[in-house]
Amino acid sequence: MNEYSRDEMMTVAAARMLWDGCVCFVGIGLPSAACNLARLSHAPELVLIYESGTIGARPRVLPLSIGDGELAETAACVVPLPDIFSDYLQAGRVDVGFLGAAQIDRFGNLNSTVIGPYEMPRTRLPGAGGATEIAAHARQVFVVMKASTRSFVPRLDFQTSGGHFEGRSSSGARGGGPAAVVTDVGILKPQAGGELALAAAYPGITADEARAAVGWKLAVARKVETIAAPTAAELAALRALEASTAAAHREPVRLPT
Numbered sequence: 001m002n003e004y005s006r007d008e009m010m011t012v013a014a015a016r017m018l019w020d021g022c023v024c025f026v027g028i029g030l031p032s033a034a035c036n037l038a039r040l041s042h043a044p045e046l047v048l049i050y051e052s053g054t055i056g057a058r059p060r061v062l063p064l065s066i067g068d069g070e071l072a073e074t075a076a077c078v079v080p081l082p083d084i085f086s087d088y089l090q091a092g093r094v095d096v097g098f099l100g101a102a103q104i105d106r107f108g109n110l111n112s113t114v115i116g117p118y119e120m121p122r123t124r125l126p127g128a129g130g131a132t133e134i135a136a137h138a139r140q141v142f143v144v145m146k147a148s149t150r151s152f153v154p155r156l157d158f159q160t161s162g163g164h165f166e167g168r169s170s171s172g173a174r175g176g177g178p179a180a181v182v183t184d185v186g187i188l189k190p191q192a193g194g195e196l197a198l199a200a201a202y203p204g205i206t207a208d209e210a211r212a213a214v215g216w217k218l219a220v221a222r223k224v225e226t227i228a229a230p231t232a233a234e235l236a237a238l239r240a241l242e243a244s245t246a247a248a249h250r251e252p253v254r255l256p257t
Helices: 006-016 030-040 069-074 081-089 131-137 207-212 232-250
Strands: 023-026 047-050 096-099 140-144 178-182 187-190 196-201 219-226
Touching (some): 006 178, 023 030, 030 096, 030 140, 030 232, 081 131, 178 196
Parallel strands (some): 096 140, 140 178, 196 219
Antiparallel strands (some): 187 196
């Protein structure tokens, strides 16, 4: 039996949701790890788009930011940022938007702006970036977040990106909204009305444990799928990617002489 962490289970589960040839708008962090694991395993023709304008990026290590030179060096092409949004995202050419956030509510609305009151926040976060447009226009959205009562909240401190909010159909948001929220305790999917419910469980994690990790009364789908544990090949690919990334980021930067 393969030994694995919850983080590895979550990343593998997210990677499995992508398919060969899928056009995916990627966020940094857990979304990037999942997408690149998919590219290195079962979906070699996965097309990764990062907000910096890189299309078809094939990074050898996980990027530190959307401005990481690794993305431009390995991309099929680099286009101006406005073109990414107008010609690809808003034109309906993005199959999946892969996002993370600091907070999420039961309808998949996201907060990546502030913790606390907007005028005097306890923590000011990086902000929307392209997440608002991705959430509105990607054909479907996958969210990857570790579950905790601090991040899965009954009410957002600030709504940065829209999920299955009331009035979405008349808001001009043409995408399908959040199709799945991949956590370290299971996968949540929207039910009738858009509210998220536990739809898939990981080995050894009960529905009660998933409920305890969420800050609202989490619904459970009528039929809960069981997600298979990571395979040896999936774990080897993920760990090799993480090891290469760690080694690359430890190397000193050599300035030109």
